[in-house]
């Protein structure tokens with residue numbers, strides 16, 4: 001496996017005599033900014049000085065456009081020393097969605113834990129949509145500026161002036177990070193012929209076409225220094241795009257992808273020398289066994305700049321379930337080196353994600369990020385898991401739901417079969433509930449953790465909220481009447497071990513209830 005680079009952003013210092021503008025420049029000058037303090041509050045295992053050191057080294061970024069900071073942005077960080085972050089993509093397309101819908105999706109993604117959001121709109125009023133998202137967002141917003149550069153004009157008419165004007169405009173609006181596909185070079189394009197699926201990045205394919213039409217180098221590469229100057233002024237971070245990322249397992253880790261990654265390493269050094277924060281975008285579709293290598297290669301070539309990966313999908317034959325195929329790869333990626341995971345929804349490859357797809361994608365990726373953080377031993381990362389285990393061991397359903405990432409779904413699924421507070425659930429039933437039996441075995445501590453045991457007094461199960469009822473309706477299995485036939489509300493079941501401490505008696509009580517239910 002490639003060894004980590006020994007170089008950091010400190011090896012590419014600012015030009016002498018310039019006052020610090022960006023978080024990177026402040027950090028390298030030894031200044032701990034208010035944003036670094038806020039990041040440390042949100043990452044309790046890090047001190048403000050830890051944050052400053054990581055930012056100074058280029059291993060962490062704080063994507064916080066100075067304009068967006070004037071709205072509602074709550075500063076966060078992306079880097080290996082912090083918790084793994086997730087990004088949700090959204091955006092109107094020419095055939096679907098509107099500005100209101102996108103703002104609603106932004107709130108929804110925030111509700112489900114997205115740490116950053118990318119506005120990838122390619123249709124509707126792009127400018128108004130971006131403005132509305134920036135005004136309403138507490139999380140950093142990223143864009144792929146080339147999309148808006150070609151709205152209303154032919155690709156071949158894209159000029160250097162249009163590129164720089166558009167970037168300046170979006171930076172002034174408050175966008176926190178730009179995906180710039182400056183690493184796709186003209187000399188890389190011949191590698192594509194060997195691929196099964198060519199170029200799957202929208203930005204990458206547009207720029208490749210531009211280069212072929214104009215017989216010139218990638219304009220983003222040629223303009224890189226000027227782009228850095230614009231981005232520095234507002235502290236917009238680079239998300240250096242992977243325009244040649246593989247679009248299928250067969251194309252993973254090929255010459256095209258690796259040649260571009262090498263160029264991204266060179267661009268990282270140039271951006272750092274200009275004082276601009278950098279993260280690197282990564283693949284795509286990668287067989288599970290190649291993920292570790294990919295993560296470590298990036299860490300070497302880009303000197304530890306945060307790696308922001310899309311998935312990767314570890315198999316190609318499950319359209320409709322790509323949030324799962326990709327979150328398996330994302331977990332491995334985060335464990336081996338990625339700092340932010342770009343979610344994939346069940347609609348990937350098939351259509352524009354709707355509200356529920358956004359939720360499914362966010363949850364899959366929160367699972368991936370959290371699983372990696374636990375495995376990496378980030379201090380405190382497992383605390384909530386341990387608390388939930390204690391509540392589970394105590395058969396304290398209320399606390400179990402409360403500690404769940406999605407309490408509505410957890411409660412709805414539990415209550416679907418058994419909506420009473422009892423010391424077992426419908427999965428195994430009273431007699432076979434190993435957790436209940438363990439609780440009764442006095443030699444085991446399990447189920448007796450202080451503060452986790454349920455109230456001795458029967459607690460009435462809360463009625464399902466509208467959202468929880470909707471979850472059950474969608475499942476379309478049991479009607480509320482059927483559920484209520486299975487259990488009654490308000491008291492602990494007659495067979496609850498608080499009422500009948502002896503198992504034989506509990507079985508007799510259950511039998512009686514069953515007979516009465518069948519008769520009734």
Ligand code: SF4
Pocket residue numbers: 423424425426427428429430432433434435436
């Ligand atoms: S019945 Fe089975 S699944 Fe339910 S709490 Fe007991 S052991 Fe767990």
